[in-house]
Amino acid sequence: MCKRLLILAIAVLCPMLVLLGLLNSHLQAAGGPAVLIDAVLYDGYESGDADEAVRIRNVSDGPVDISGWQVNDGESSTAVIPLTTTLASGQAIWLAKEGAAFQRQFGFAPDFERTDTLPSVPDLDGSWPSLANTGDQVLLRDAANALIDCLGYESNPDEDCGSGWVGTAVSPYTPNTSFASDGQILYRARDPQTGQPLPDSDRATDWAQGNADVSDGRKVQFPGWDLDQFFWTTQVTETAVLTIAIAPDNAYQAIVNQIASAQTSIQIETQTFENVGIADALLAARQRGVAVTILMEAEPAGGVSDQERYICQLLADAGAHCWFMFNESNQDIFDRYTFLHAKFILIDGQRVLISQRKSQPTQSAR
Incomplete structure (x- = not known):
């Protein structure tokens, strides 16, 4: 009799344990x-x-x-x-x-x-x-x-x-x-x-789009946005050299000095680029074998100027890459942001120049 009861208990308990295991795999601790x-x-x-x-x-x-x-x-x-x-x-x-x-x-x-x-x-x-x-x-x-x-x-x-x-x-x-x-x-x-x-x-x-909270909601995301990796602002404690250059009076020299120090790569993101002096510094970097890549806004207010096209042609002829963020929906081409407005230069992947000014003659005086 005891053996039969034991077998019956096992027969009843085993399926229940399996079921509980399945339920537990679907539920987190909070329910x-x-x-x-x-x-x-x-x-x-x-x-x-x-x-x-x-x-x-x-x-x-x-x-x-x-x-x-x-x-x-x-x-x-x-x-x-x-x-x-x-x-x-x-x-x-x-x-x-x-x-x-x-x-x-x-x-x-x-x-x-x-x-x-x-x-x-x-x-x-x-x-x-x-x-x-x-x-x-x-x-x-x-x-x-x-x-x-x-x-x-x-x-x-x-x-x-x-x-x-x-x-x-x-x-x-x-x-x-x-x-x-x-x-x-x-x-x-x-x-x-x-x-x-x-x-x-x-x-x-x-959901971010359906939440009216100013911190948690009222947000968007599009393909190419890496939300999880950059959710928090990067904070660094480091002993480093920080140089402040006032534009337009002193920014030009600070920029070309950093470009001249580049050994392997220069990566630039800017809304527009019309400063021939800075372009000359980039051409000199290309002659040293430094890789140069520029990303700009293809639809700024007033359009892309002839000066900017000329600079891009010079750089492209020297082997640099001059790219534009552009939107052409009928060709399935979509820019990731309405306007590219950032202005920064990465030097050798180790140093960064951040600016509020565009690379124009009047805003980065030579």
Whole structure:
């Protein structure tokens, strides 16, 4: 009799322990999902929105097996994560419609793709859920088809999230024409102390675009923006030489002195560049074998001047690289910022010149 009771107890307890283990893998200590939908690009830059993508993140303290987990929009199309896929604590992965299109816009390959465009990227099973630009849902389900997380955005037409979403849907943050909805990545608002997503409440306020808080919300993100790496401002304590040059009187000499000291590389980002004297210093650096790269704004107020074109031609003829940040939407070309307004020079990857002035004759006097 005792043996029978023992066998019966084992038969009952084992399935319960397995079930509890599965539940624990889906839940973090605070009671919310262990894995969240962290970011969604639904209205992409590429033709046919080939760069559509969803990022999921493990916000728990331990690894989560996501083999066979699914992403869909509540319709028939479902992308399935391959077997033997585990997310480590804090790890986030990108699931993309087409890896090559994603890479063109983001600058790196996704972790998984549905259409086989990159041999080095593993494929998702199933079919990609076409995310409607005017409103839809993104559902994350586990291998048993249980709903883990859900995002409703814009019109949220069919409300397939059910109890997984409360209140109004998330919409792109577009307070003015400087913030386009096309290409905007919906992403979870971050805790300013930890850099981690805010606790999940299944509401629009969980998301940076849907949160009205001046610190946590009212923000945008576009492909190519590395939010996680640069979430906090870098702070350095160092014994170093700091030189202050007043423009336009003394800035020119300070700039050309640094250019003359370059041994391997000079990287410049500036809105405009019209100072021939500084260009001459860069040409001299090229003659020493120093690599020179310049990035400028292609659509400044008044347009690119003939002087700037002339300088770029001289530098290009000498083997330097002169690039412009440009927007041509009908060619699937999008600049990452409305205006490139930074003004700095990196010397040998070790020293930096930061300026409020453009590289123009009147603002960096020779």
